[in-house]
Amino acid sequence: MQTLEKSLYNLITETSTNLPKDVRRAIKKAKEAENAGTRAAMSLDTISNNIIMAEDNVSPICQDTGLPTFKIYTPVGVNQLEIKEAIKKAIVETSADAKLRPNAVDSLTGANSGNNLGDGLPVMKFEQWENDYITIKLILKGGGCENKNIQYSLPCEIDGLGRAGRDLDGIRKCILHSVYQAQGQGCSAGFIGVGIGGDRSSGYDLAKEQLFRHVEDTNPNSDLAKLEEYVVKTANTFGIGTMGFGGEATLLGCKIGVMHRIPASFYVSVAYNCWAYRRMAVDINPQTGEIINWHYQEGEKITFKEDEVAATTEDTTTDVVELTAPITEEQIRALKVGDVVSITGRMYTGRDAIHHHLMSHDAPVDLNGQVIYHCGPVMAKDAEGNWTVKAAGPTTSIREEPYQGDIMKKFGIRAVIGKGGMGPKTLAALEEHGGVYLNAIGGAAQYYADCIKGVDGVDLMEFGVPEAMWHLNVEKFTAVVTMDSHGNSLHADVDKSSLEKLALHAERVF
Numbered sequence: 001m002q003t004l005e006k007s008l009y010n011l012i013t014e015t016s017t018n019l020p021k022d023v024r025r026a027i028k029k030a031k032e033a034e035n036a037g038t039r040a041a042m043s044l045d046t047i048s049n050n051i052i053m054a055e056d057n058v059s060p061i062c063q064d065t066g067l068p069t070f071k072i073y074t075p076v077g078v079n080q081l082e083i084k085e086a087i088k089k090a091i092v093e094t095s096a097d098a099k100l101r102p103n104a105v106d107s108l109t110g111a112n113s114g115n116n117l118g119d120g121l122p123v124m125k126f127e128q129w130e131n132d133y134i135t136i137k138l139i140l141k142g143g144g145c146e147n148k149n150i151q152y153s154l155p156c157e158i159d160g161l162g163r164a165g166r167d168l169d170g171i172r173k174c175i176l177h178s179v180y181q182a183q184g185q186g187c188s189a190g191f192i193g194v195g196i197g198g199d200r201s202s203g204y205d206l207a208k209e210q211l212f213r214h215v216e217d218t219n220p221n222s223d224l225a226k227l228e229e230y231v232v233k234t235a236n237t238f239g240i241g242t243m244g245f246g247g248e249a250t251l252l253g254c255k256i257g258v259m260h261r262i263p264a265s266f267y268v269s270v271a272y273n274c275w276a277y278r279r280m281a282v283d284i285n286p287q288t289g290e291i292i293n294w295h296y297q298e299g300e301k302i303t304f305k306e307d308e309v310a311a312t313t314e315d316t317t318t319d320v321v322e323l324t325a326p327i328t329e330e331q332i333r334a335l336k337v338g339d340v341v342s343i344t345g346r347m348y349t350g351r352d353a354i355h356h357h358l359m360s361h362d363a364p365v366d367l368n369g370q371v372i373y374h375c376g377p378v379m380a381k382d383a384e385g386n387w388t389v390k391a392a393g394p395t396t397s398i399r400e401e402p403y404q405g406d407i408m409k410k411f412g413i414r415a416v417i418g419k420g421g422m423g424p425k426t427l428a429a430l431e432e433h434g435g436v437y438l439n440a441i442g443g444a445a446q447y448y449a450d451c452i453k454g455v456d457g458v459d460l461m462e463f464g465v466p467e468a469m470w471h472l473n474v475e476k477f478t479a480v481v482t483m484d485s486h487g488n489s490l491h492a493d494v495d496k497s498s499l500e501k502l503a504l505h506a507e508r509v510f
């Protein structure tokens with residue numbers, strides 16, 4: 001049993017820190033499709049640097065280590081309860097070692113269990129099979145991309161594409177729309193798993209099951225193989241691009257599964273996965289608990305090392321605005337969409353719980369002229385009780401849309417950093433108050449952790465590690481202005497132009 005626990009520890013660590021070979025190759029292809037010097041190309045450079053850093057540091061690729069979901073296949077006679085116990089122990093150990101962020105939150109009280117165990121967590125699905133070995137698959141799918149999952153009930157009306165009927169062409173319209181509606185918020189360029197048929201829950205299960213397929217495989221159903229190819233090709237004409245910055249690479253993979261349905265229901269369920277597509281699988285000897293085989297090991301392993309050199313030389317051509325908090329209104333008004341800023345000094349993390357709290361409470365620190373970072377980091381405490389940041393990329397900002405403008409005005413905050421952009425309410429507040437929205441690269445948690453030179457304090461720890469307000473001391477934290485104080489939003493522009501591109505595909509194809 002001890003050996004099984006160790007094998008599971010390795011599986012979880014590997015999944016969180018070392019992106020599989022097929023996913024790396026897809027990212028490399030995306031990089032090659034972008035034009036040098038564009039925002040998309042720079043973002044992909046950051047992403048690939050981050051992939052290397054995570055592997056070298058054996059630390060999470062992204063700070064959101066998601067909802068651990070295990071799919072376990074066992075020979076007849078293997079004790080599944082023992083496997084469950086071993087999984088739970090390995091989850092606790094990897095959480096303690098900062099390979100996973102404490103992500104299990106009581107839905108009613110908001111309390112974080114601190115060790116990733118909770119009611120229904122981790123998710124474990126068992127199946128028996130005739131093979132004489134155990135296979136354990138694991139996916140760590142983060143919350144931002146999970147929030148972009150979507151389910152269609154056919155027939156329906158779809159934005160830009162019109163009526164989607166109960167046939168292959170209706171399915172095609174749903175899938176194209178699913179990519180459009182995700183924009184950059186699920187950390188594009190992403191991968192989608194699609195489930196056709198079933199009911200609402202089995203449809204999503206089938207969609208998620210597709211995410212365990214190999215990126216480069218071919219669907220055995222020739223109609224679906226054609227549809228998969230069509231979707232990837234067409235979605236990449238939408239111009240959403242990496243992080244929604246615009247660009248050539250929007251979708252890196254599409255895998256479609258089908259099951260029967262009942263006459264009255266026809267669901268198309270789409271599971272959207274970010275570029276940080278962390279899934280792995282191992283075969284295990286049921287007698288010893290040892291790993292006998294790792295999956296997804298075929299083909300070349302991209303290390304991105306050569307590209308790294310190219311990226312550094314190109315970066316020097318971009319003008320960078322240096323900022324240190326407290327920032328004045330005048331400095332903010334001088335910024336416009338497209339500017340790259342580099343922040344040195346203090347910033348405070350604040351995400352869902354903090355924004356909700358600040359609406360009706362005073363801030364624990366003076367936020368006048370300060371920078372708020374939408375981030376829920378992975379933290380570790382050393383022997384002396386000092387905190388260090390293990391992973392710290394941005395979270396999806398749109399969740400703070402109901403609060404952000406009011407909070408900025410109430411406390412005098414000048415800049416917020418996050419990813420995926422914000423909506424019209426925040427844009428109006430930025431203009432009125434003199435604020436700016438800065439987009440960091442989602443998932444680049446090692447890259448940003450490296451810019452954080454120290455943790456100067458923490459408030460509101462009762463909200464749990466990801467939701468607390470961390471006082472960070474940063475050096476050269478780089479982000480792009482995507483919403484400025486003059487009413488401009490790159491996100492609104494990309495949304496509008498991608499909807500126009502989507503609408504070009506209303507005619508029947510299948």
Ligand SMILES: O=C(O)C[C@H](O)C(=O)O
Nearest residue numbers: 064142143144376395396
């Ligand atoms: O929870 C997080 O840190 C990020 C989340 O995965 C997101 O994409 O918003």
Ligand code: SF4
Nearest residue numbers: 062142144187274443
């Ligand atoms: S921040 Fe982005 S990369 Fe990380 S889990 Fe969320 S969607 Fe995925």
